[in-house]
Amino acid sequence: MKPTSGPRRWHEQRWITDSVLRTDGLEWDQPRVAYTLRPMGVDATADFRVAESRIHKFADLVPVFTDLAERRRNLAEEAEAAGRTVAAREHYFHAALLYATAEWPIWEDCERLTRLDDLKNACYGGYGRLADHHVERVEIPFGDGFIPAWFHLPVGYAGGPVHTVLSCGGMDAPKELNVNMYGDKFLERGFAVLAFDGPGQGEAPVRGVKFTPTAWIDAGAALVDWCRGRPEVDEDRLVGFGLSFGSYWMSQIAATQPSLLGSAVGLVCHEPGCHMIFEMASPSFKARYMWMSGLEHDEAAFDEMAREIDLRPLVGRMSAPWLVVAGDEDELSPVEHSYDLAAACPTPAPMLVYQQGRHALSLPTPSVALGPNWVTYSADWLLDRVHGVPADDHVDYVLPTGAVERRPHPKEAAR
Incomplete structure (x- = not known):
């Protein structure tokens, strides 16, 4: 019996x-609809409306999103054959993200998952081949495997080293969601973007690279070494950006890679031991993370391992500014844990906090809808870091009116 x-x-x-x-x-x-539409744009809304009409139980997710992805892939191939390259790249991009969505509910190593991931890569590669900027598939050696990534250069790149952001999403947001098809906040600011899947995330576990509590520290070293070997990357102007569980993983990298000039993390997962997300939220979070860790058949071993998910021993090693973006009613990681980490950080650790904001900082929360766009805020803050602008400690607290109230930093209360 299995x-x-x-x-x-x-x-x-x-x-x-x-x-x-x-x-x-x-x-x-x-x-998931909101965060997947963000890089895709409004043209993909119809795909998700159709998905909502067809999905009535968890088992419907994979076949429905696979059907939608295949429809887009066929449209892309037809458009490319007809010489309509802009339409083709858009369909390829949508197909890739729909395949990624179809992969999400599969929490076991199997041929079906590998096939979907291969199709996702092929479609994203098709987008990259026709994109309005350089997009390159990258496989960074890591242990016995590799860290999969897409390397983007800004539109109009004309040579020479440019400031670069290492970018990762969360446990349910693979690298293909990290860069918008059009109008990306980082590319528009002249950043090159290395969008990657670290251990246990996205494509990485499909290729055998699973999560461990320290794997991302080693991955950070591999990522920075790769950047140092690329002439397009200014190794003296590297920064990091991580969302959701990426707020934990990117913080691990930031604390152990002193060459980074700063890091911005948001939609936080900072609770030591992750009790809220693994034991009180939907069990889908824990089910997926068990597979990400290679422990899908041993819950007791996973629970023991999860106790080691804790930034407190590392935060004191931060050597560059660290921005934290959070909602003050985060249902997956209580915000007080992020306040505690910011208070313990030896470098400037400013915070952008949205009143009544939940984990994903999604609409229609008034402070999120009317306040500063948190991706824009983060991109501008990181741009300041690569330009040498000093950072300071403060809390920008966003009210339901959208007004930003400057509040004392938790370091002041800790004194």
Whole structure:
């Protein structure tokens, strides 16, 4: 008999998941439609509206999103054959992200998952071949495998080294979501972007590179070494950007790679031991992370390992400014843990905090809707770091009116 995979709660509460999915839709555990549409643009809205009409239980996710991805891939191939390269690249981009969405619910190593990931890569490669800027597939050697990445250069790149951001999403946001098809906040500011999947994330576990509590520290060294070998990258102007669980992983890298001039992390996962996300939120989070760690059949071993997910021992090693973007009602990681880390950080650790903001800082929360765009804020803050502008400690607290109230930093309360 095949051993049971995933946490006990996932199996015991599966009927609840299906019931909530029918009532709350695709975003029962997180705003996956919103964060996937952000890089795709409004042209992909119809794909997700169709998905919402067809998906009534968890088992529907993979086949429905696979169908939608294949439709887009066929449209891309037809457009490319007809010489309509702009239409083709847009369809390829949409197809890649729809394949990535189809991959998300598969939490086991299997041929189906590998095939979907191969199709995703092929479609994103098609987009890259026709994109309005340089997009390159990268495989950075790491242990017995590699860290998969896409390397983007800004539109109009004319040679020479440019400031570069190492960019990662979270446990459910692969590298293909890191750069917008058009109008990307970092590319528009002249950054090159190395969008990568670290250990356990996105494509990496499909290729055998699983998460461990220290794997991202080693991955950070490999990423920086790769950057030092590329003539397009200004190794003296490197920064990091990480979202959701990437707020933990990128902080690990920032604390152990002193060449980074700064890092911005948001949609925080900073609770030591991750009790909220793994034991109180939808069991889909824990089920996926168990597979990401290669422990999908051993919940007890995973629980023991999860106790080691803790930034407190590392934050004191920060050597560059560290921006934290969070909602003050984050349901996956209570914001007080981020305040505590900012207070302990030896470098400037400013914070952008949205009143009533939940984990994903999604609409229609008034402070998020009317306040500063948090990606814009982060990109501008990182641009200041590569230009040598000094950082300081403060809390920009966004009110429901959209007004920003400058508040004392937690370091002041700690004195």
